[in-house]
Amino acid sequence: MIQVGVNxxxxxxxRVADAIRAQPDMAVAGxxxxxxxxxxxxxLERGYPLYAVDGERTAAFEEAGFDLSGTVxxxxxxxxxxxxxxxxxxxxxxxxxxxxxxxxxxxxGGEDADVAEVSFNARASYEAARGADTARVVSCxxxxxxxxxxxxxxxxxxxxxxxxxVRRGGDPGQTNRGPINDTLPDPVEIPSHxxxxxxxxxxxxxxxxxxxxxxxxxxxxxxxxxxxxxEADAESVRELLDAESRLFVLPPELDIDGAGKxxxxxxDAGRPRxxxxxxxxxxxxxxxxxxxxxxxxxxxxxxxxxxxxVDAVRAVADTADREESTTLTEDALGLDGRIGGALRDxxxxxxxxxxxxxxxx
Ligand SMILES: NC(=O)C1=CN([C@@H]2O[C@H](COP(=O)(O)OP(=O)(O)OC[C@H]3O[C@@H](n4cnc5c(N)ncnc54)[C@H](OP(=O)(O)O)[C@@H]3O)[C@@H](O)[C@H]2O)C=CC1
Ligand SMILES: O=C(OP(=O)(O)O)[C@H](O)COP(=O)(O)O
Numbered sequence: 252m253i254q255v256g257v258n259x260x261x262x263x264x265x266r267v268a269d270a271i272r273a274q275p276d277m278a279v280a281g282x283x284x285x286x287x288x289x290x291x292x293x294x295l296e297r298g299y300p301l302y303a304v305d306g307e308r309t310a311a312f313e314e315a316g317f318d319l320s321g322t323v324x325x326x327x328x329x330x331x332x333x334x335x336x337x338x339x340x341x342x343x344x345x346x347x348x349x350x351x352x353x354x355x356x357x358x359x360g361g362e363d364a365d366v367a368e369v370s371f372n373a374r375a376s377y378e379a380a381r382g383a384d385t386a387r388v389v390s391c392x393x394x395x396x397x398x399x400x401x402x403x404x405x406x407x408x409x410x411x412x413x414x415x416x417v418r419r420g421g422d423p424g425q426t427n428r429g430p431i432n433d434t435l436p437d438p439v440e441i442p443s444h445x446x447x448x449x450x451x452x453x454x455x456x457x458x459x460x461x462x463x464x465x466x467x468x469x470x471x472x473x474x475x476x477x478x479x480x481x482e483a484d485a486e487s488v489r490e491l492l493d494a495e496s497r498l499f500v501l502p503p504e505l506d507i508d509g510a511g512k513x514x515x516x517x518x519d520a521g522r523p524r525x526x527x528x529x530x531x532x533x534x535x536x537x538x539x540x541x542x543x544x545x546x547x548x549x550x551x552x553x554x555x556x557x558x559x560x561v562d563a564v565r566a567v568a569d570t571a572d573r574e575e576s577t578t579l580t581e582d583a584l585g586l587d588g589r590i591g592g593a594l595r596d597x598x599x600x601x602x603x604x605x606x607x608x609x610x611x612x
Contacts, residue, residue: 252276252277252278253276253277253278253331253332253564253565253568253570254277254278254280254329254330254331254332255271255277255278255279255280255330255331255332255333255334255564256279256280256281256282256283256302256326256327256329256330256332256333256334256354257271257279257281257282257283257299257333257334257336258282258283258323258326258327258333258334258335258336258337258345259283259284259335259336259337259338259341260282260283260284260290260291260294260299260336261284261290261336261338262422262424262553263336263359263553263556263557263560264282264334264336264337265282265290265293265294266523266524266526266553266554266557267334267336267557267560267561268282268294268297268299269297269523270557270558270560270561270580270583270584271334271560271561271564272297272299273583273584274561274579274580274583275579275583276565276570276579277561277564279299279300280300280326280329280330280331281299281300281301281302281320281321281326281329281330282294282299282300282301282302283301283302283303283304283322283323283326284301284302284303284304285303285304285308286308286311287311287312287314287315287317291312291315291317292317295317295318300320300326301317301318301319301320302319302320302321302322302323302325302326303319303321303322303323304322304323305322305323306322309322323345323348324348327348327349327352327354328352330354331354331355331568332354332355332356332357332564332567332568333349333354333355333356333357334356334357334560334563334564335349335356335357335358335359336359336560338361339359339361339362340361340362342358342359342361342362342366343358343362343363343366346358346366346385349385350384355383355384355385355567355568356384356385356567357371357385357386357387357388357560357563357564357567358385358386358387358388359387359388359390359556360387360388360389360390360391360393360394360448360556361390362387364387364448364451366385366387367383367385367386367387368380368383368384368385368386369383369385369386369387370386370387370389370393370448370451370452371386371387371388371389371559371562371563371566372388372389372393372394372397372398372401372452372559373497373558373559373562373563373573373576373577373580374397374398374401374402374495374497374577375397375398375400375401375452375453376397376452377562377566377572377573377576377577378566378572378573380563380566380567381566381567381569381572382567382569383566383567384567385567386563386566386567388556388559388560388563389448389449389451389452389556390445390448390556391471391550391551391552391553391555391556392416392418392445392471392473392550392552393445393448393449393452394550394555394556394559395471395473395530395548395550395555396414396445396449396458396473396475397449397452397453398495398497398498398530398555399475399492399498399530399532399548400412400449400453400456400458400477401453402491402492402494402495402498403477403479403488403491403544404453404456406483406491407479407480407481407483408479408480408481409456409457409458409477409478409479409480410457410478410479410480410542411457411458411459411477411478412456412457412458412459412475412476412477412478413458413459413460413475413476413477414445414446414458414459414460414461414473414474414475414476415460415461415462415463415473415474416443416445416460416461416462416463416471416472416473417463417465417471417472417473417474418437418462418463418464418465418471419464419465419467419468419469419470419471419552420464420465420466420467420468421468422468422552422553423468423469425468429464429466430464430465430466431466432466433466434463434464434465434466435463435464435465436461436462436463437462437463437464438462441459441460441461442458442459442460442461443460443461443462444462445460445462446458446459446460467510469510469511469513469514469551470510470513470514470527470531470549470550470551470552471549471550471552472510472547472548472549472550473547473548473549473550474547475544475545475546475547475548476543476544476545477543477544478542478543478544479542479543479544480542481542482542483539483542483544484539485537485538485539488537488539488544489534489537492532492537495588496529496577496581496586496587496588497528497529497530497555497558497586497588498529498530498532498588499527499529499530499531499532499588499589499590500532500534500537501531501532501533501534501535502534503534503535505591507531509549510549510551513527513531513549513551513590514527514551516590516591517551517590520590520591522590524553524554526551526553526554526557527549527551527554527555527590528551528554528555528557528558528584528586529555529586529588529590530548530549530550530555531548531549531550531551531590532546532547532548533546533547533548557584558577558580558581558584558586561576561580561584562576562577562580565579
């Protein structure tokens, strides 16, 4: 069993902890937070040992009636691998602690690329992370684009890619985020940070990205244009993408017009928290004109990096190759590349549903 500490139990950390717990070869050593809020209560109810970020915070947890197992320093000492899911910039501050303990660490996309040896995407850079001391799971948007570009580059070659990213303003619980009544070029500079970030995964990819922020919380939407190096047709591209386990090519008969129905579908299908771990590509949007491919995809920002974090743990622990790890991850989560797979077989519920994961306590 790989003992995994999760430092930062917010939007990403709580999902990663549940996904780790669902794996047959991993256990959650504990989770760490700064404040004794509802997520601390959920962590304890799910049976995760709870740690405070430092000794100064322990009194607040105790006053709120939450039992602590210690501080982050002790959590790192208990862990074979740490997943750092703290807010952007805090991960870099924590890097020294992980080094001191000689504990391999996985960082998130809010950190600069130089926080880690490898920019990680399971489809594109798994092998580069094997046995590394540090890896950074690239951001939700970069993860979504890496999953898309890897098979396209292998099958057709990419001469040039152009992406407009229509980004959600904040996550559903982030009441301090916006915009609430505007559509912003964000960042206004071109390329947005996503293009250079993609180049940390695909050094030779010629890609331009433009970012926006809009008053939405559910998902990001990407408008993608790829000039291919060789001829293709829409049907063969659809088949290529449909064969990828972390890409869900939406069939038109589902009549899903946006992120709202996607989330509803995921909830109806029994996905924990209504999470869409896969990229959701509108099949009808896949169009090829000459060597130009066009499509729209939705990225559930809270969810797509979750299976990637699980694979990153196996990569740095060097316990499995890419094929073994991604298969294990997907089987344990019930990630079927369809979202509605569970609907077709009512007895086949995701093991990660309802109780937060595998019950091995
Ligand atoms: N949200 C998203 O859509 C995505 C986020 N990411 C990246 O993932 C990372 C985490 O983001 P997200 O989950 O949204 O962040 P959240 O703010 O939702 O969660 C952060 C967690 O870290 C805890 N925390 C705060 N400060 C510290 C600290 N000094 N040490 C340890 N823990 C601390 C918080 O605890 P408490 O609440 O008690 O203060 C909270 O549990 C960032 O790098 C982000 O860029 C990547 C993809 C998508
Ligand atoms: O990593 C993300 O987005 P990004 O790829 O646009 O930087 C996550 O959606 C978090 O972004 P945020 O910094 O807008 O919360």
